[in-house]
Amino acid sequence: MEFTLQRPEPGKWGAAVFSLLMHGLLVAVLFYGVQWQSRPPAAVSVELVRSLPPASMPETPAPPVKEVVPPKPVEVKPVEVKPAPVIKPDIAIKEPEKKKPEKKKEEPKPVPPVAQSKPVTKPAEKPPEKAPPMSRMEQMLANEAAKAGAVNNQNRLNQAAADARAKQDALNAAASLGSATGDWMGQIAQKVKSNLMRPPGASGNPVVEFKVELLPSGEIMGEPKLNKSSGNSSLDEAVRRAILKSSPLPKPTKGEVFQRELILKFHPLADGE
Amino acid sequence: MGNKITEELQYMMNFKKAFAALLMLGALLSAPLASAQLTIEIFGSGANSIPLAAPNFAGEALMQGSVSEVVRKDLALTGLLRIVEPGNLLGVEGVQPDHAAWKGRGADALLLGSINPGQGGLVDVRFxxxxxxxxxxxxxxxVSVRPDQQRALGHHIANKVYEKLIGQPGIFSTRIAYVEKQGSRYQLLISDFDGENAVPALISQEPIMSPAWSPDGKRLAYVSFDKKKPIIYVRALDSVRTTVLANYKGSNSAPSWSPDGRRLAMTLTKDGLSQVYVANMDGSGLRRLTSSNGIDTEPQWSPDGNHIYFTSDRGGSPQIYRVPADGGAVQRVTFAGAYNVSPRVSPDGKTLVYISRNDGRFQITMQDLASQQTQALTDSAKDESPSFAPDGRTILYATEAGGRGVLSVVSTDGRTRYRLNNRAGDVREPAWGPFEK
Incomplete structure (x- = not known):
């Protein structure tokens, strides 16, 4: 008992050295680990490469398609063509805000000259009485409106500035990457974006994230995996469609840059202009 | 002896530690490598439409008109689908198509159909x-249909395709109502969503105004001057039964159904100036909703049934206000501009559309109800009577071209704009019906 408490410790120095060695090793490991991790987040915004030509088309079409959707059974319907049951959208559908309507000129349709169709003189009311020249009330209202407009503009400016900053950050990040990787990412982004159609009814600033696995040819293997849903199934589906339509993705100019797995993070409603 | 054992034990423990450290080292080195996935950020979208090939169905001659033609027209009108010509590609319904070839032709989707003789004079259509x-x-x-139902069938197929590819219900089987004046004759017409196939629901030598669909699509309320003064009627569309909703002293006008179809809001002058009233569907239980010194008119129920939007000049200029449907404090809704009339709330209750005077031109204007941001949707000069399609994406309205009233459609995202039919008369007061139940 006493011996066990006060026994000589022959391996003491060896152990100490070993321990020091191990600690040193650990520090080194941590050091290199941190080095590894301090690699800037790989992110690039599609604007970088907007002017790039579309990615080269594949020599080999026919992507391998594994998914088999069991065809729906033939639905036998009664004689009358019934309207489709209303499909409930998965989310509340908001009207898209902000975009400008296309400034297309209403094409002056060659209307056959129709004689004598005077506008219907509307009986009874409907308020359109002739508006008097700007009354004081109207001026006040106009001022009010102008102010509201100014506030909106300010908000938009702030938003634009924030966006610009975010884009600059992304740009910096991309610049610090090997340019081959940056180019490759830009080409992929460009191609997928060109195939993405924003479905009607989507609003806000949703983010959708898919993970795809690539063959060395750039072809997408199997189905893209939904990492993060936007909460709007139509939008998710539109993004999935765009990814699949973009297969094969462009190949990097330098083979060593190639990655088998890619995360595609979409901001479909963000201004990509 | 005990000594030796502990010693060995000690070495063994050191060895174990070293081994564990090596494992840790491995883990640390490999972790960053494993997670070195590229994340590619993609902002915005670049495609405007989905390309669809929809070649003629086999056996179309069995029907009185081309079904596929109706489908193609319907889908193209949305601006969200683009029709791809088949070229020399052949698609046969029932035979697995050459997907790569169609994709190469530029079509992301392909619709194939066949029509065969069926029983009892019907035709069997498969698509x-x-x-x-x-x-x-x-x-x-x-489906099995009569050979003269190519339009109804085409709309039905277009709905199915649109729902599948766009993820929203199609409006191709909905109907619209409008008033046509030809000479001294007025007709209340009901047609397909594209203005074709118009059938008169009422013909009169006196003006007809303000048709309003009941939420179930089975009735129309409207104003007629049959008795030399404006009276509100309700007509059941499956019969010729017409009932008087409001025939009070003065003018009775601008009916609007509550979303549950049980009540109607309207404008009456029975107590002096035009004011908004609410009554039950049979005209009973009349109640005054607004009391102002100005003109209150054009009531419109919000889709949630809670509010009634209306036009009023109580503030000096015509603007849009709203009042709780059961009465209460009136709230002003529009502030931009000096002239805003004819409010319509989108089916989701988030957007208001109305006619706004901009530099002397009367244009369809859209306002986000939450942010109050407004935006003109048209660049014409004499727009009136906006009406939301039940999908909330498209707006039907009357405007003027060549000195007569015509119907036009514009989508809230500005992607779609088209003119309806070329009827010979002066066309006004359109109202888009609900989804068919």
């Missing part, structure tokens, strides 16, 4: 939709 990108069949459906 399939394919996703050429994924090389999969999306659906196959079959």
């Amino acid at each position: 399939r939709l394919y996703d050429t990108v994924r090389a999969t069949e999306l659906f196959v459906l079959k």
